[in-house]
Amino acid sequence: MQVIESRHITKQVSSPEGPLTIVNDVSFSMMRGEAVAIVGPSGAGKSTLLALLAGLDVPTAGSVWFMGQDLSTLDEDGRAALRAQHVGFVFQSFHLLPSLTAIENVLLPLELAGDRNARTLAQEALKEVGLYERMSHYPRQLSGGEQQRVALARAFVCKPDVLFADEPTGNLDTVTGARIIELLFAFNRSAQTTLVLVTHDRELASRCHRVLELDAGRLL
Amino acid sequence: MMITLRFTWRSFLRDVRSGELSILFIALVTALAALSSVGFLTSRMERLIQEQANVVLAADIRLESGRPLDQDQVYRQRAREMGLSTAATVSFSSMIFSGDSSQLATVIAAESAYPLRGALRISPQPFAPARSVMGGPTPGSVWADPRLLTRLGIPVGGTLTLGDSTLAVTASLDYRPDQGAGFVDLAPTLLINTSDLEGTHLLISGSRATWAVLFAGPSERLVVYRAWLNNQKKEGQRLIGSVDSNNQMQSAITRAGHFLNLSALITLLLSSVAIAMSARRFALGHLDFAALLKCVGASQRFILMVTAGELILLAVTASLVGVAIGYLSQWGLSWLLKDIMKVSVPPPAWTPVWLCTGTAITLLLGFALPPLLELKQVPPARVLSHRLSAPRLRFGLPYLMASSALAAILYGLVRDRVLAAQAGAAVIVVGATLYVAGRALVKVTKGIRGAAGVSWRYGLANVARRGHESAIQVVAFGLGLTVLLVLIVVRQDLMSEWQHSLPSAAPNHFLINIPPAQVSTLNQFLVARGVAPPTFAPWVRGRLTAVNGQRMSDRKVATERGQRFTDREQNLSWSKDLPPDNQLTSGSWWSGVTSNQALVSVASEFQESLNLKLGDQLTFDIAGESLVAKLTSVRKVRWDGFRPNFFLVFSPGTLDASTGTFMTSIYLDSHQRLMLSDLVRLFPSVTVFDVQQLLQQVKDIVDRASEAVQSVFVFALLAGVVVLFAAIQATRYERRFESALLRTLGASKRLVLTGVAVEFAAIGVLAGVLAASAASLAGWWLSVYLFNLPYRFDGAVWIIGVVSGLVLVGTAGTLATWSVLGAPPAMILREG
Structure with a gap:
């Protein structure tokens, strides 16, 4: 089943020197349960492409089809609703809310969805990433690896169809990074979640089913 | 909806717990505590004004008639059923005899409950120190005006004849509340008990007398009773409600109200600045939160609802706490005022709670919601790249709307359009000046930092780099300091000026009806007895009958006061120079101008109540003669100076044709007072009014109000500190990160702290200089225009301004950063 399809998407932004093309006429599709890596040098447009695929941003030209729905026909709230239903995120800088404890961070998407078993599900998710004992800790009381595991629990707690991971190990040491990657792929396998992984790491990319290489906004 | 509410509640709790709010x-x-305590207090002050006004009636309402009140028992029965107290009086003129002497007097026959408001004061001999007593004379005895006793030569303990009765004089009647402050009740009073009236056989059918029933009680019951009585009363019966309290009392209370309102107003304005600043920081801190919420599927509406919901929860919680504090402090303040508030404490009203909740929501929605509304515009892709900044937070239009809402609150609070508008305009002007100066400081520091040492360079570079934030901080610190300095000016200078305006030797007796021929002999008499030479003012009574040819009866007069000005005769005077305690507000004085036409200057109360304009031709009836005078100036009069002052003053020569007398005011201590017996004997036409009681009341108000105002200033002071704190917090996160970075690069704590101290000190000194200028201007404006007191330049404000800017802002900023330095740099850098 086709989960994401990109049709000739282009993203331009304005700059003092004139229009700047960050993503240039990119087309591809992704299937359910597939793990796809997007690689390329810094400034190649990887994160922008991920934002376009997840409906966080809109392309200047072309269209993105997500779960059979053309994102360009939806407004921002429509895209948000689609994300709430189908998408999970893991970021390079974790993006945990510093004023919330670990469990409160995991609870966030569940509360938004109005899940009645939110607390139990959040506790289970933290147990799965090995942080059950530290659920009441604030992000500043956790190590980088622990923070990323909380972010993983938050991403998976709603059982998303697609997981977008933007350089998930970029801020972690090799050993901790490897543990996070294992968890990511384990979720990908067990829940048949489509994994879209943006990374610099060729070795990590090679573990995915497919690698999309981007350079100066173009797919090679 | 339930999801939104639950999420809002949880977000609120989280933000409270994390200290974000x-x-x-x-x-x-702070704002609400000040608002509610002043609100509670002001309502009590209004009651005080009402009470004082009612003292003039010796009751709250009074029903009187030229004929016996045949229904009076029905009226009184109904009043008693409603829990009101009542008393009946009859007053008439009669000759009093003692041996061969006789004297015309106003006889008042009163029941023992009289007076219902205020108290009688009696003394054991004429003009001796008096004491307050409850109730009037017992049957068979009378209390007589000291003038009556002196002129008839009766000692206290002697007897006098009234009609067919011989009655014992048991006291000299020094004061009765309804004796009239307008100096018109000229015949001396004899107070007798009602039960002795019949024996005098003076009142027969058709006698000229005034029969009155007095009523007093709680105001809410009086309103109902008054409406009932108004329907019941017969033709010829007159119902008199509240009247103006006398000018001196009104003037003191108004000024006390100005002081109280000013401090509440300042607190509110400052709190708004603090709310706006902290809301801005709260919004900036929530940008990532909003982006993340969108990322995980929250709609814009959801974010808006959660944000507004949090603000409403905050408003309600803050209202409850603020009102509770305000209510408690109001009890403290009213304890301070208890001596002058001789009224029962009103039951707690819920009105201030709604007022405060409304104000809290308005302040928050006005100043906090606009930046928070922008949160819904945050691009969700910001979670991937901070380069995708939020749309620029727009403050212009929302703040304009918020300022309008604030202006409405200010007006609701002080009920003075001009004061609210001027205070609002002053804040805007001072704020704008501070911002411009702040930007200039940024430019200057750019130029000089190369010449300084490393920590200085770091500090000054910070000022320059955070250009906009630095300027905003100058505005916040400057406004905070301005207000603190204004408080110093008002509290110390204006308050003491006010207290000194009533010296211990302020005139406590008015002498009226002085024939022109006796002015110099009376002056000699007084000076010979150690009295400071008084100023004599000519005095004529007359009534305004027409304006520009239009009769007053045809002219629409909107206010009750205006109606009284036209119904009653007024005291008129003339003067070559502008009298002391008077200040021209429009037009010009006639110094040096010779005009054939009669000119008149009016007090602002008179001009406003009757809607008069410069150039109007006013027609007066003076003892049956008509006089037309052109209105050439309007004066603001300081009535609480206790010197002869007039609503209407004419140009010299204008009143020559009228048979006038002179009046003056003098200060007499208790020993000097005894010579008044000689005075009334030697100058039989002169009437003496003892205003000691009134003077004491005014002094009490000034003293107690000063204490109350100083207590309310605590809230304003607190609001100023909150602004300083909010301004420091505004850049705390950024500062935290920078200091961690600097320390990572090898900078010592000392270097970082010195840099921060330099930055805050530079901002503080500038804010201090500007605040001192603004405070001096404000002090001048307040003293001249609002409080009508002389202005004195206070150089200390400048020293305090600069030093407190340097020390307060420098220290507070450095201390706030100190706590940041305690955390390990690695942890801060990891948080980013």
Whole structure:
């Protein structure tokens, strides 16, 4: 089943020197349960492409089809609703809310969805990433690896169809990074979640089913 | 909906727990505590004014008639059923005899409950120190005006004849509340008990007398009773409600109200600045939160609802706490005022709670919602790249709307359009000046930092780099300091000026009806007895009958006061120079101008009540003669100076044709007072009014109000501190990160702290200089225009301004950063 399809998407932004093309006429599709890596040098447009695929941003030209729905026909709230239903995120800088404890961070998407078993599900998710004992800790009381595991629990707690991971190990040491990657792929396998992984790491990319290489906004 | 509500509640709890809402909360609570305590207090002050006004009637309402009140028992029965107290009086003129002497007097026959408001004061001999007593004379005895006793030569303990009765004089009647402050009740009073009236056989059918029933009680019951009585009363019966309290009392209370309102107004304005600043920081801190919420599927509406919901929860919580604090402090303040508030404490009203909740929501929605509304515009892709900044927070239009809402609150609070508008305009002008100066400081520091040492360079570079934030901080610190300095000016200078305006030797007796031929002999008499030479003012009574040819009866007069000005005769005077205690507000004085036409200057109360304009031709009836005078100036009069002052003053020569007398005011201590017996004997036409009681009341108001105002200033002071704190917090996160970075690069704590101290000191000194200028201007404006007191330049404000800017801002900023330095740099850098 086709989960994401990109049709000739282009993203331009304005700059003092004139229009700047960050993503240039990119087309591809992704299937359910597939793990796809997007690689390329810094400034190649990887994160922008991920934002376009997840409906966080809109392309200047072309269209993105997500779960059979053309994102360009939806407004921002429509895209948000689609994300709430189908998408999970893991970021390079974790993006945990510093004023919330670990469990409160995991609870966030569940509360938004109005899940009645939110607390139990959040506790289970933290147990799965090995942080059950530290659920009441604030992000500043956790190590980088622990923070990323909380972010993983938050991403998976709603059982998303697609997981977008933007350089998930970029801020972690090799050993901790490897543990996070294992968890990511384990979720990908067990829940048949489509994994879209943006990374610099060729070795990590090679573990995915497919690698999309981007350079100066173009797919090679 | 339930999801949104639950999420809002949880977000609120989280933000409270994390301290994100602390400053907003403190700012709101401060504003509301000040608002509610002043609100409660002002309503009590209004009651005081009402009470004082009613003292003039010796009751709250009074029903009187030229004929016996045949229904009076029905009226009184109904009043008693409603829990009101009543008393009946009959007053008439009669000759009093003692041996061969006789004297015309106003006889008042009163029941023992009289007076219902205020108290009688009696003394054991004429003009001796008096004491207050409850109730009037017992049957068979009378209390007589000291003038009556002196002129008839009766000692206290002697007897006098009234009609067919011989009655014992048991006291000299020094004061009765309804004796009239307008100096018109000229015949001396004899107070007798009602039960002795019949034996005098003076009142027969058709006698000229005034029969009155007095009523007093709680105001809410009086309103109902008054409406009932108004329907019941017969033709010829007159119902008299509240009247103006006398000018001196009114003037003192108004000024006390100005002081109280000013401090509440300042607190509110400052709190708004603190709310706006902390809300801005709260919004900036929530950009990532909003982006993340969108990322995980929250709609814009959801974010808006959660944000507004949090603000409403905050407003309600802050209202409850603020009102509770305000209510408690109001009890403290009213304890201070208890001596002058001789009224029962009103039951707690819920009105201030709604007022405060409304104000809290308005302040928050006005100043906090606009930046928070922008949160819904945050691009969700910001979670991937901070380069995708939020849309620029727009403050212009929302703040304009918020300022309008604030202006409405200010007006509701002080009920003075001009004061609210001027205070608002002053804040805007001072704020704008501070911002411009702040930007200039940024430019200057750019130029000089190369010449300084490393920590200085770091500090000054910070000022320059955070250009906009630095300028905003100058505005916040400057406004905070301005207000603190204004408080110093008002509290110390204006308050003491006010207290000194009533020296211990302020005139406590008015002498009226002085024939022109006796002015110099009376002056000699007084000076010979150690009295400071008084100023004599000519005095004529007359009534305004027409304006520009239009009769007053045809002219629409909107206010009750205006109606009284036209119904009653007024005291008129003339003067070559502008009298002391008078200040021209429009037009010009006639110094040096010779005009054939009669000119008149009016007091602002008279001009406003009757809607008069410069150039109007006013027609007066003076003892049956008509006089037309052109209105050439309007004066603001300081009535609480206790010197002869007039609503209407004419140009010299204008009143020559009228048979006038002179009046003056003098200060007499208790020993000097005894010579008044000689005075009334030697100058039989002169009437002496003892205003000692009134003077004491005014002094009490000034003293107690000063204490109350100083207590309310505590809230304003607190609001100023909250603003300083909010301004420091505004850049705390950024500062935290920078200091961690600097320390990572090898900078010592000392270097970082010195840099921060330099930055805050530079901002503080500039804010201090500007605040001192603004405070001096404000002090001048307040003293001249609002409080009508002389202005004295106070150089100390400048020293305090600069030093407190340097020390307060420098220290507070450095201390706030100190706590940041405690955390390990690695942890801060990891948090980013």
